[in-house]
Amino acid sequence: MTKASLFAAAALAAFMALPGARAQEALTVAPVQIADEKAVFATVESRSVVPARARIGGTLVTLRAGEGDRVEAGQVIGMIVDDKLALQIRALDAQIAGLEAQRAQAATDLGRVEALVNRGTLPTARLDEIRTALRVAENALQARRAERSVLVQRTSEGEIEAPASGRVLDVPVTLGSVVMPGETIATLAEENLVLRLRLPERHARFLSVGDPVRLDGAAMLRDGRGRGTIGLVYPQIENGRVVADAEVKGLGDYFVGERVRVWVSAGTREAFVIPADYLLTRYGVDYVHLARADAPPMEVPVQRGRQTPDGVEILSGLAAGDRLVRP
Numbered sequence: 001m002t003k004a005s006l007f008a009a010a011a012l013a014a015f016m017a018l019p020g021a022r023a024q025e026a027l028t029v030a031p032v033q034i035a036d037e038k039a040v041f042a043t044v045e046s047r048s049v050v051p052a053r054a055r056i057g058g059t060l061v062t063l064r065a066g067e068g069d070r071v072e073a074g075q076v077i078g079m080i081v082d083d084k085l086a087l088q089i090r091a092l093d094a095q096i097a098g099l100e101a102q103r104a105q106a107a108t109d110l111g112r113v114e115a116l117v118n119r120g121t122l123p124t125a126r127l128d129e130i131r132t133a134l135r136v137a138e139n140a141l142q143a144r145r146a147e148r149s150v151l152v153q154r155t156s157e158g159e160i161e162a163p164a165s166g167r168v169l170d171v172p173v174t175l176g177s178v179v180m181p182g183e184t185i186a187t188l189a190e191e192n193l194v195l196r197l198r199l200p201e202r203h204a205r206f207l208s209v210g211d212p213v214r215l216d217g218a219a220m221l222r223d224g225r226g227r228g229t230i231g232l233v234y235p236q237i238e239n240g241r242v243v244a245d246a247e248v249k250g251l252g253d254y255f256v257g258e259r260v261r262v263w264v265s266a267g268t269r270e271a272f273v274i275p276a277d278y279l280l281t282r283y284g285v286d287y288v289h290l291a292r293a294d295a296p297p298m299e300v301p302v303q304r305g306r307q308t309p310d311g312v313e314i315l316s317g318l319a320a321g322d323r324l325v326r327p
Contacts, residue, residue, distance in 0.1 A: 046189035058082035078160035106134035280327035
């Protein structure tokens with residue numbers, strides 16, 4: 001045997017002694033089912049945008065919220081004053097005072113008439129008239145007090161309360177504006193932000209509640225989490241697109257209306273997936289080591305695909321049944 005043959009045999013024996021080249025540790029390539037992900041743009045939106053409306057008409061004298069402020073449900077963000085309500089309350093106070101005097105006079109008259117009737121001086125019919133007058137005065141007094149309570153309630157409705165907890169998106173009025181009942185004073189986005197996806201309708205049959213959603217690497221959240229799930233698929237298709245909401249934790253740091261690229265599942269397909277450590281990259285080209293029975297492994301160029309949870313997808317260069325060893 002020549003020196004060259006002895007050297008080749010020694011090299012082969014040394015290579016076969018390495019752990020990565022052992023036959024029992026070779027990876028057999030086989031097609032697997034993976035999710036066919038599609039990249040789409042989603043918009044950070046609030047699940048519901050609610051307006052804070054004026055309940056009475058008047059002048060806006062206080063405004064305690066601006067664009068971007070966070071508010072809590074029930075928090076007073078403004079005050080509307082209608083001067084006519086105060087004048088009407090004072091008018092009713094005067095009427096109530098007069099009716100109270102009438103009731104007091106009727107009660108006094110009733111006592112006197114009862115004494116005279118008991119003595120036989122006056123007829124019983126006069127006593128009935130006085131009692132009726134007293135009841136009329138009491139009922140009129142109750143009616144005026146009820147009217148005053150209504151005006152006081154309307155005055156308290158001048159307080160503009162936040163209908164939900166969230167962030168103020170828009171305040172279309174300014175301090176001193178004259179507003180009408182039902183006019184929007186501020187628009188609030190609730191705190192539960194979602195990613196709203198609009199996909200072509202051909203993907204509607206692949207989309208269901210619970211499907212995973214993956215944010216693009218450039219749009220990862222600050223805490224490193226970039227995954228979520230489909231929480232709601234709207235049954236109505238708008239302009240040839242199906243609308244769905246994805247729930248992703250940590251969206252509070254995003255702007256409402258910001259666009260984010262996400263990956264969603266659009267069915268499944270067969271592909272070759274191998275662990276990343278089976279790939280060797282040299283000068284921008286990816287290689288794998290193909291195991292052979294009676295020869296050292298051979299480097300084979302492959303085309304790398306996208307990263308999956310189980311490894312790296314191989315688009316070309318491998319066939320089912322190939323056996324790979326780590327480089």
